[in-house]
Amino acid sequence: MVADQLSLTFSALADPTRRAILARLTSGATSVTELAEPHDMSLPAISKHLRVLEHCGLITRSRAGQVRPCQLKAEPMKDAVDWLEHYRRHWEESLDRLGDYLKELQTNAAHPRAKRHVRTKKTSR
């Protein structure tokens, strides 16, 4: 089964080493040796991560010379953000509810008589 681009992008981002590599590349093109430095990993292990990033289009590698520096290509992240933004309303509402709940808890702690007004976090039916 050929994975769709969005699945490839999310899958590539689902690893802390690959995310650290992308963060490092925001400073500009970097050689594999330099990319491997901060990680306790062999060069072949780093190269494997780079192949995943290259396959999903998040980096390119120069074809010329022996060093073949890597370069960030952030474009696939745009579709990932566009997809996630459809859910913003949901997480914002959820965090607002949590904020209200914590505020009520604080109020009730200051005025214990109002304790019965604390709503439970889970809505009962």
Added chain:
Amino acid sequence: MVADQLSLTFSALADPTRRAILARLTSGATSVTELAEPHDMSLPAISKHLRVLEHCGLITRSRAGQVRPCQLKAEPMKDAVDWLEHYRRHWEESLDRLGDYLKELQTNAAHPRAKRHVRTKKTSR
């Protein structure tokens, strides 16, 4: 190795069936049978996807009753967007450059004499 929350979130989103399930849940709590309907999949296969989504905190399942409807919990997506937003400048610059390049191509197609001014997409050196 215990995966970090961001890796769990990206990993859960790296599957079109799981993304379709999350999209369906934006309309409200839904039973597993209803969630399975649009997919050519067995209930155990759908249940496996739901366990992944539940494990990373993108859904919750009611503990009461036999139906145990699923509910969207979008909060983990916030951290995913926050992480991706650090790269916005990079993909926007990249798309701007592509736009400029296409504009130049159009101009040169309309005025062939200017053809020599078309920059190649890849920067040499």
